[in-house]
Amino acid sequence: MKAAVIVFPASNCDRDLKVALAQAMGRDPDMVWHGDSELPETDLIAIPGGFSYGDYLRAGAMAANSPIMREVVKKAQAGTPVLAICNGFQIATETGMLPGALLRNAGQKFVCRDVDLLITARNERFVGGFEQGEVVRFPVAHHDGNYYADEETLHELEGEGQVAFKYASAEGELTDAANPNGSLNNIAGIYNKAGNVLGLMPHPERLISEELGGTDGKRFFDHLVNSIV
Amino acid sequence: MKARVYISLKNGVLDPQGKAISHSLQGLGFKNVLDARQGKTIDLDLKDMDRAAAEAEVEKMCQQLLANTVIENYTIEMLD
Numbered sequence: 103m104k105a106a107v108i109v110f111p112a113s114n115c116d117r118d119l120k121v122a123l124a125q126a127m128g129r130d131p132d133m134v135w136h137g138d139s140e141l142p143e144t145d146l147i148a149i150p151g152g153f154s155y156g157d158y159l160r161a162g163a164m165a166a167n168s169p170i171m172r173e174v175v176k177k178a179q180a181g182t183p184v185l186a187i188c189n190g191f192q193i194a195t196e197t198g199m200l201p202g203a204l205l206r207n208a209g210q211k212f213v214c215r216d217v218d219l220l221i222t223a224r225n226e227r228f229v230g231g232f233e234q235g236e237v238v239r240f241p242v243a244h245h246d247g248n249y250y251a252d253e254e255t256l257h258e259l260e261g262e263g264q265v266a267f268k269y270a271s272a273e274g275e276l277t278d279a280a281n282p283n284g285s286l287n288n289i290a291g292i293y294n295k296a297g298n299v300l301g302l303m304p305h306p307e308r309l310i311s312e313e314l315g316g317t318d319g320k321r322f323f324d325h326l327v328n329s330i331v
Numbered sequence: 332m333k334a335r336v337y338i339s340l341k342n343g344v345l346d347p348q349g350k351a352i353s354h355s356l357q358g359l360g361f362k363n364v365l366d367a368r369q370g371k372t373i374d375l376d377l378k379d380m381d382r383a384a385a386e387a388e389v390e391k392m393c394q395q396l397l398a399n400t401v402i403e404n405y406t407i408e409m410l411d
Binding site for chain 2: 159160163167195196201202203205206207208209210248250251252284
C-alpha cells in the first residue's frame, strides 16, 4: 500500500502522521509539497494538522487553493480515500470536499487535551476496527474546531450517517461538558456523501503507542491500512 | 482603482470574539451595547480598469477566496 502526506508551510503534524502511517504500513508514505501540481500514485491521501499559511484569512483558506489541493480534490472525487486531520479537516471544508466550516472555539481558548469520542456511523474503511457506539480516546489541539453547518446540512449529515465521531463522556453520553469547542451536535468528525473522505479535529496519529499514552490511534491506522490493502 | 470588501459572519453563526467585545464594552460601563459582531475589511488596490468589470472580478475573488460563504456574508464597495 502507498500513502501520500500533503505538506504545507506551517503544517506541524505531518511527521507524526508519517510515523503513524509507517508503523501501520511497514513503509514510509510519500511526503508531497503543497506547491507540487502532481500526486504520486497513492492508495490514501492524508492531510495533516498544523497552521498552514499561518491561518491567514481563515484556517485552511490559503491551503485549500494551493496547487496540490486541486489534484487532491480530483482524486477524492474519483474515490481515493482521504484522511483530513485538524487543519486538514479545515482545509477539506474550505475546498468543499466536506460540508460546513470550523469556527473559532466557543470558549475562545486553544484546547489541547485528550477527548473521548463516540463512533457514531458505520464506515468499514475508516472505523471498521471499532464497534459502532464504542468510545475511543484521541487528543485535540486546536483553536478553530467549532463545527458549524446550516440546519439543512446538519440534518442531512445526521440522517445519511455522515457523522463519524462525536465528543462524548467516557460513558458515551453526548453532554455539553464533553464538547471542548462548541461544535454543533458535538460533531468531531464527518464523512463526505460517498464515504471516502473523513475529516476530524482530533489527532489519532498522536496516540499510537503506550509510551505516548494510548493506542486507540494505532488501532485506527492499523485497521485503515488493512482495509485498503 | 480601489475596492473595499467587508466580510461578516452570517446571522446565526456564533461569533465568540464579538461576544467578548460586547461583554468588555458592557464591563466598561457602555450599558447601551446589546451585542457586537466582529468582521474584517480587505482593501484592494487594482489596476485602472472598467468599474463594472473590476466589481465583477472582486465578486469572483470573494467567492473563490476572500469569503467562506458557508459562514460569511460580504459586501463590495468600489472606492474610486
